[in-house]
Structures are given as C-alpha cells and as structure tokens.
Amino acid sequence: MNRLLLAAAITLAAAPAALVAQEAPAAPAAAKETPGALFGTRENIEHADISPGGQHVVYLTPGHGRATSVYVARIDGSAPPQLVMTSGADPDRLRWCNFATDTRLVCQITGMVDEAGIVIPYSRLVAIDTDGKNGVMLGQKGSVYDARLRQSDGEILDWLPDQPGAVLMTRDYIPEAGKMNTRMVRNEDGLGVDRIDLATMEVSRVEGPAKDADFYLTDGRGKVRIKGYRPGVGATTQLANKVVYQYRADGSDEWRPFSTVEDGGAGLSPIEVDANCGCAYALQPLDGRQALYRVKLDGSMATELVYKNDRVDVDGVLRIGRGSRVIGVTYAEEKRHAIYFDKEYGALARGLGKALPNLPMVDFLGSSADNSKLLIHAGSDSDPGRYFVFDKTARSLNEILSARPSLEGVALASVKPVSYPARDGTAIPGYLTLPPGKADARGLPAVLLPHGGPSARDEWGFDWLAQYLANQGYAVLQPNYRGSAGFGDAWLQENGFQGWRTSIGDVTDGARWLVAQGIADADRLAIVGWSYGGYAALQAGVTEPGLFKALVAIAPVTDLDKLKSDARNYVGRNLVVEMVGTGKHTREGSPLQNVASLQAPVLMFHGDLDLNVGVGHSRLMDEKLRAAGKSSELVVYEGLEHSLVDSVVRAAMLDRIGAFLQASTAR
Incomplete structure (x- = not known):
C-alpha cells in the first residue's frame, strides 16, 4: 500500500518480501490446526535491532517448541535472511541480540539448571559475527577454583557510539580459593566495569571490582556516572531492602552521595544518565505516586520535577540512539501514554499515529548510528504488532516484519x-x-x-x-x-x-x-x-x-x-x-x-x-x-x-x- 500523510510527509510503502517467512523454522502443519496453536505459538519476533549503517535488522524468531534462532536480514529484502545461530533452550535460551557494528553482534543467553533440588538461573553475553563465526564469551573466564558460582557474567552498560566495535560492560569478578603452590591466584571480588574491544577482545579496566556494588549507569558516552550498592551485602550474603546511590560530578572521579532509597520509601532512584543535559533522570514518590525528576550532576545536585501524574505512577523514560538520549517520559492510565521532551520525536510520533491509525501503540526501538533510520514497533489491542523502518531522509515507512503472521486473517477481539x-x-x-x-x-x-x-x-x-x-x-x-x-x-x-x-x-x-x-x-x-x-x-x-x-x-x-x-x-x-x-x-x-x-x-x-x-x-x-x-x-x-x-x-x-x-x- 502507498499512502502519503501530508501533515508529516510520511510515505507508507509496501513491505519488501517477508523477512521472516523465507527462513524461519515453522511448526509442524498439524500443530496449526487447533485454536491453541494459533494463539499459543510464540511471537514470531521476540527481539529486533537495526544496524549502525541502517541497512540490516537482526531478530530472534522461535523455531519448533522452545528453540530460538537469530537471523540478520537486509531491510530492503534484496537477499534471504541469514541464520546466525540457534538455541534449543535445553537449557540455554537466546534472549536478545544487538548490533555492536554492522558485522558484529552481542547476544544474551540465559538458562536454568537444577543443582540438588535448587533451581539456579544464569546469564551469559556472547559476541558473534553476523555470519555466525568468531563467537566468544564476554565475561571473566571461569576456573575450577572459583570461590563461588557466577550466575551472571555481566551486562552491557554502554554501546560507545564514538568508539565503534567496543562496549562497556559490568563484569562479575570471582576470586579463586584452594589453589595451592602458585602465586597466580585471582583475588579480585565483586562487580566492576570493563571496556572490551569486540574485534581483538582486548580488555581495559574502567571500574575496579567492588563487593557491594550491584548497579552502574553511564552517560551513554563511556563515562560511569552513578553507582548503587546495598549496604552489608558482602557480610550477610542477603539482599538488603536499602540501596545507596553515589554519583560523579562533571570532570571528577570522586564518588559523591546521590541518594539512599529503602524499598517502598522516599528517595531518588536513578534510571538514566543523559550526557546532553549533564543530568540524571530519577524516580521519586510524590503525593504517593512515582514522579520523574531531573538531577544535575555538576556538583550542585539541583533537582527539578519533570513530570507527575495524579492518577498513576510514572514508570520510565523513552530513549533513542546508540547513546541512549532521553526523549520523553511514559506512564499507563487506561492506555499507555508518552510525553516527548524532544520536539522532533514528538512530531514524528504524532505523524506515525496518523499514518497508522489502527496501530496506536508506537514504540521507537532503535536507530542507525546517524539517527537517519529508525526501527519502530506498532500494535494495538487487536493487532499483535508490526515492525517498520522509518527513513527520515526519504520520509518513508516500510513494514518489514509481523509479530504473529499466523493470526493474519483471524478475527481478534477489541x-x-x-x-x-x-x-x-x-x-x-x-x-x-x-x-x-x-x-x-x-x-x-x-x-x-x-x-x-x-x-x-x-x-x-x-x-x-x-x-x-x-x-x-x-x-x-x-x-x-x-x-x-x-x-x-x-x-x-x-x-x-x-x-x-x-x-x-x-x-x-x-x-x-x-x-x-x-x-x-x-x-x-x-x-x-x-x-x-x-x-x-x-x-x-x-x-x-x-x-x-x-x-x-x-x-x-x-x-x-x-x-x-x-x-x-x-x-x-x-x-x-x-x-x-x-x-x-x-x-x-x-x-x-x-x-x-x-x-x-x-x-x-x-x-x-x-x-x-x-x-x-x-x-x-x-x-x-x-x-x-x-x-x-x-x-x-x-x-x-x-x-x-x-x-x-x-x-x-x-x-x-x-x-x-x-x-x-x-x-
């Protein structure tokens, strides 16, 4: 279909050849005959991201049963999607894959194991080429002498838009115990932050491991600005109901007090740092509901109310770009709402609402490195959703993927x-x-x-x-x-x-x-x-x-x-x-x-x-x-x-x- 939205000059173009249907494993035909299979089959797209160059998407799609596959496809549909890897979820399960460069991905794998009747979760990060080669784990290498179990090897904190091919990630450092007759014993213990070059796997220390640390935020440009820890965790091995946050002022490496928050109590809970304003966005109760505040990180801790709602909690911010720039705030009343601070994205959201009147739930999922192409998901109560790429230069909106193609033509309820x-x-x-x-x-x-x-x-x-x-x-x-x-x-x-x-x-x-x-x-x-x-x-x-x-x-x-x-x-x-x-x-x-x-x-x-x-x-x-x-x-x-x-x-x-x-x- 071709429609021109004059108000925003957005062209809704016909979708290229279906990216998923060509290659994704399908369930047996017999399973599709029952209503249970129509609705119980997992979403055809479980995660998606757009490449820095804006020419490709990576997406996770289910195979038969609990299997999940990762594909990379050209947005223009000019070539069949390419399989990167598959997980059978026995026990490993693929959760997401994002582009670090046009040819290198970072993916998260999670799972559960039963150890003597105790169910233990774990997660791992892996870097892999888009052709499925050169896979390598990003966490600290394990040892038979590890003093404790490593459940999570870390999380990506910053995609370092100014340093293509490198990331900042937290790493759980585990000391060795019982290693005899050698001085080569690891003693570092706790959560640290490292810079990793995904091509050479060279590691640079950014934050030394701290036993009580369990939370870091960066400014999206490689600077760690906020740390959170639970007092007494290292001594008691039990999570406390209080979190202490610290921050770094502009140009300083010194940690300063930011806030102390008890579960269910008052205090600023930081959720994002934005380098563009030199500030942190934080949630804090106001009149019994969570409200959004902006806090300057220049040493003054100057705090201003950004948005509150008299009926419901504010529950997060909207971000865009590889530097995670904050563009708005979101909350849910009868329906979910977004208030955009950024005029460009506010206008774009209104334009998309007019171009897609039957898909009012519009989310910006990602962007190319120059922000000229955006990956968008739009859905509704009676439409499980579709994925689009919006080209700002061409003002074109192309549908590329469907969340549940098996329900096309099935009458769905409002x-x-x-x-x-x-x-x-x-x-x-x-x-x-x-x-x-x-x-x-x-x-x-x-x-x-x-x-x-x-x-x-x-x-x-x-x-x-x-x-x-x-x-x-x-x-x-x-x-x-x-x-x-x-x-x-x-x-x-x-x-x-x-x-x-x-x-x-x-x-x-x-x-x-x-x-x-x-x-x-x-x-x-x-x-x-x-x-x-x-x-x-x-x-x-x-x-x-x-x-x-x-x-x-x-x-x-x-x-x-x-x-x-x-x-x-x-x-x-x-x-x-x-x-x-x-x-x-x-x-x-x-x-x-x-x-x-x-x-x-x-x-x-x-x-x-x-x-x-x-x-x-x-x-x-x-x-x-x-x-x-x-x-x-x-x-x-x-x-x-x-x-x-x-x-x-x-x-x-x-x-x-x-x-x-x-x-x-x-x-």
Missing part, C-alpha cells in the same frame, strides 16, 4: 478499559475483552483473568491468553485489583499476599459485576491465572466456593509459608520473608491449607525449573486435593521455567484449558 465497584465502593480498573463480533452479547460464559506479580499490572494491548479465551467465546475480565503496581502506594497497600483479602475480594467482585451487567451467565463463570494470578484463582475458589465453576492455575503459589521457605537458599530470602509477612494470614491465605473449602474442579500447569514459584507448590496442591476427594489435574513440563516458553507446550496447554472450561461451564 479490549475495552472498564471500571467496576468493589464491595467497599472502591472503583477497580480493568480490561474487558468480548468475543469477536459479540460486543452486545448477553449471558456469555466468562473468565476472570487476574495478572501475576502481584506488584504488576495489566495494560491495554494484545494479550495472547485473553485473546484465546475470547476466541473460544468467553467474556474476559482482567482486573487491576488492589495490590497491583502502577497506581500509587495507597493502591499497592501491603501487597497482594499480606493484603490478600482485599486483592482476592476485588477479583471476585469483578465476577459479580460481569453478572450484574448482564454480560456473564452466573452459572458459567471460571477463573484462570498465572503465577500470583494462579494463586488468586485457587484462593478465590477457597473464599467463594460456589462462584466459579472451574479453576485454572498456571505456576501458582499455593502456600505462603512455603513461598518463604523456598527462598531460604537465595540471597533474596529476607526480602521474600518481609513481603509475605508472618501471622495467621499466611495460613488463612494459603489454598494448600484450605483445600476442604474448594468445590470447583482444578487444573494446574507448572514447569519443573520454575525459579519464581517452585513446582512443589502445584505438586503438593494436587496431592492434597486428590487425597480430599476433590477434582484435580496437574501437568508438569520438564525443563521449563515460569513462563513456559515453548510453542508446542503453550498450544497444548491452551487446548487443554479450552476443553476443561467447556466441560465445566457448559449449559
């Missing part, structure tokens, strides 16, 4: 922001998704779909799980119950575990509202949830046994005291104990301790390498339900973590959920 009253009169925000073509339907089967977290929130946009349920004929309500994040401290309350009665009450009140509005049939209500959402599904079945006819819990917390004991081998143990709390609420708020109250049939799914919520939660729940004569089914997936990142698994899970709900909510 998502409507709603609000409903809780039992105490509080208005609870949420999102209502009705089956496609049934906007005025009455008496539908309905599903409550509470989000995980609990300190997270749902947003307006495409949700593959909600869309699947709507496709199967269900009205879907996603409540942002009290305990959700993003709405300020008063809404967050203690959290969804200590304040479970309020959170779960808000969820069940949502079901009653659907019935009162005539949208839902009271005899065909179900609840489906993942993580905390799975906990909410089971606990709602405990507190209101006759309300839901089916309970589906994916990776659910089932016992609050077990959640604490499961954390005993990890450095975040104290934080988990503090979050859950102690008292009778842990017994009364644990589905595992109250199975006698459950009436509805239960279906659970869990990966056996789940670090967030151990698989033991579901196994114990299933055993106890069966022992009590209750209806329970549990599916455990070997080698998968919390998100169940496997297209075959997700497709089968959705089909099983569909059959379970149909049997439980049929007239």
Whole structure:
C-alpha cells in the first residue's frame, strides 16, 4: 500500500518480501490446526535491532517448541535472511541480540539448571559475527577454583557510539580459593566495569571490582556516572531492602552521595544518565505516586520535577540512539501514554499515529548510528504488532516484519478499559475483552483473568491468553485489583499476599459485576491465572466456593509459608520473608491449607525449573486435593521455567484449558 500523510510527509510503502517467512523454522502443519496453536505459538519476533549503517535488522524468531534462532536480514529484502545461530533452550535460551557494528553482534543467553533440588538461573553475553563465526564469551573466564558460582557474567552498560566495535560492560569478578603452590591466584571480588574491544577482545579496566556494588549507569558516552550498592551485602550474603546511590560530578572521579532509597520509601532512584543535559533522570514518590525528576550532576545536585501524574505512577523514560538520549517520559492510565521532551520525536510520533491509525501503540526501538533510520514497533489491542523502518531522509515507512503472521486473517477481539465497584465502593480498573463480533452479547460464559506479580499490572494491548479465551467465546475480565503496581502506594497497600483479602475480594467482585451487567451467565463463570494470578484463582475458589465453576492455575503459589521457605537458599530470602509477612494470614491465605473449602474442579500447569514459584507448590496442591476427594489435574513440563516458553507446550496447554472450561461451564 502507498499512502502519503501530508501533515508529516510520511510515505507508507509496501513491505519488501517477508523477512521472516523465507527462513524461519515453522511448526509442524498439524500443530496449526487447533485454536491453541494459533494463539499459543510464540511471537514470531521476540527481539529486533537495526544496524549502525541502517541497512540490516537482526531478530530472534522461535523455531519448533522452545528453540530460538537469530537471523540478520537486509531491510530492503534484496537477499534471504541469514541464520546466525540457534538455541534449543535445553537449557540455554537466546534472549536478545544487538548490533555492536554492522558485522558484529552481542547476544544474551540465559538458562536454568537444577543443582540438588535448587533451581539456579544464569546469564551469559556472547559476541558473534553476523555470519555466525568468531563467537566468544564476554565475561571473566571461569576456573575450577572459583570461590563461588557466577550466575551472571555481566551486562552491557554502554554501546560507545564514538568508539565503534567496543562496549562497556559490568563484569562479575570471582576470586579463586584452594589453589595451592602458585602465586597466580585471582583475588579480585565483586562487580566492576570493563571496556572490551569486540574485534581483538582486548580488555581495559574502567571500574575496579567492588563487593557491594550491584548497579552502574553511564552517560551513554563511556563515562560511569552513578553507582548503587546495598549496604552489608558482602557480610550477610542477603539482599538488603536499602540501596545507596553515589554519583560523579562533571570532570571528577570522586564518588559523591546521590541518594539512599529503602524499598517502598522516599528517595531518588536513578534510571538514566543523559550526557546532553549533564543530568540524571530519577524516580521519586510524590503525593504517593512515582514522579520523574531531573538531577544535575555538576556538583550542585539541583533537582527539578519533570513530570507527575495524579492518577498513576510514572514508570520510565523513552530513549533513542546508540547513546541512549532521553526523549520523553511514559506512564499507563487506561492506555499507555508518552510525553516527548524532544520536539522532533514528538512530531514524528504524532505523524506515525496518523499514518497508522489502527496501530496506536508506537514504540521507537532503535536507530542507525546517524539517527537517519529508525526501527519502530506498532500494535494495538487487536493487532499483535508490526515492525517498520522509518527513513527520515526519504520520509518513508516500510513494514518489514509481523509479530504473529499466523493470526493474519483471524478475527481478534477489541479490549475495552472498564471500571467496576468493589464491595467497599472502591472503583477497580480493568480490561474487558468480548468475543469477536459479540460486543452486545448477553449471558456469555466468562473468565476472570487476574495478572501475576502481584506488584504488576495489566495494560491495554494484545494479550495472547485473553485473546484465546475470547476466541473460544468467553467474556474476559482482567482486573487491576488492589495490590497491583502502577497506581500509587495507597493502591499497592501491603501487597497482594499480606493484603490478600482485599486483592482476592476485588477479583471476585469483578465476577459479580460481569453478572450484574448482564454480560456473564452466573452459572458459567471460571477463573484462570498465572503465577500470583494462579494463586488468586485457587484462593478465590477457597473464599467463594460456589462462584466459579472451574479453576485454572498456571505456576501458582499455593502456600505462603512455603513461598518463604523456598527462598531460604537465595540471597533474596529476607526480602521474600518481609513481603509475605508472618501471622495467621499466611495460613488463612494459603489454598494448600484450605483445600476442604474448594468445590470447583482444578487444573494446574507448572514447569519443573520454575525459579519464581517452585513446582512443589502445584505438586503438593494436587496431592492434597486428590487425597480430599476433590477434582484435580496437574501437568508438569520438564525443563521449563515460569513462563513456559515453548510453542508446542503453550498450544497444548491452551487446548487443554479450552476443553476443561467447556466441560465445566457448559449449559
């Protein structure tokens, strides 16, 4: 299609030959025959970046099951995409790849391993040529004498736009222990910052390792300006709930106090440094909600309020370019909004909104080195998204990739922001998704779909799980119950575990509202949830046994005291104990301790390498339900973590959920 937007002079050109479809591995044809496969298959693009020269894109695309492949393709579609590498996710999983130069990539690989019943996560960074050659790990080389486990070898801090082919990265330095009869023993310990030449692998020290450091920020031009650390970590091996930040003034190497922030308390939390203004952007509570501030790093610490919202938290800044220049601020009310400080990008965002009226969610993902070409993602509630390259010089906008080509031609549902009253009169925000073509339907089967977290929130946009349920004929309500994040401290309350009665009450009140509005049939209500959402599904079945006819819990917390004991081998143990709390609420708020109250049939799914919520939660729940004569089914997936990142698994899970709900909510 060719359309000219006069207001911004943007030409929306026909897309070149599909970059993904030519080479990406496809799932077997049989898997595409079910609704579960249509919606459960992973997004065709899991990450994308544009090259410094603006001629190529790199993207991650799923293969069969849990495999992931990296491809590099010409933006003009003049040649087939080139395979760089593939991961089978057994256990390594590719997470992202970005261009360091036009011919050199940096990629992150993560995974989980089970060591004597303890699930341990790890991440590694690798540099590799775009033709798949010359791969090398970027972290410190390991040794059989390492004194402790290296879970993460580091993170990229700065892409050094003025030094092509080099990066700044944090590196976790681990000393050696037990090495005898030699002076060649490593003693450095802690997190440092190194400059690495990706062609020669020459390493230059920028910041020496510090045992208590766990956070650095640069100015996007190679200067480390902010450091964060948790006091006492080195001595206690437990994460503290307080972070101390320091900064460097212009032209100085001396660390000065910036702020001290306790979890949930006041204080400036730096999130970005911008060399253009010589300042840091930081979040800090104001009137009970996070607001954005700008702090001068010239020694004065002069602080000014940049933006606040009276309804929701500010949750981040918008950046562009290889130097990560800050161009705006973002927050989510009923829908996500952006306020641009940069006039050029503000005008461009408005122009793109007019050029893509059906894709209002526009994000700038990356740019060429000279900022003349931009990689853009645009989507909506009923469109999972498309990737475009905007050429500023030609004023052309070319669609190059589709997030979910398998859903092209499939009727997708619209998502409507709603609000409903809780039992105490509080208005609870949420999102209502009705089956496609049934906007005025009455008496539908309905599903409550509470989000995980609990300190997270749902947003307006495409949700593959909600869309699947709507496709199967269900009205879907996603409540942002009290305990959700993003709405300020008063809404967050203690959290969804200590304040479970309020959170779960808000969820069940949502079901009653659907019935009162005539949208839902009271005899065909179900609840489906993942993580905390799975906990909410089971606990709602405990507190209101006759309300839901089916309970589906994916990776659910089932016992609050077990959640604490499961954390005993990890450095975040104290934080988990503090979050859950102690008292009778842990017994009364644990589905595992109250199975006698459950009436509805239960279906659970869990990966056996789940670090967030151990698989033991579901196994114990299933055993106890069966022992009590209750209806329970549990599916455990070997080698998968919390998100169940496997297209075959997700497709089968959705089909099983569909059959379970149909049997439980049929007239």
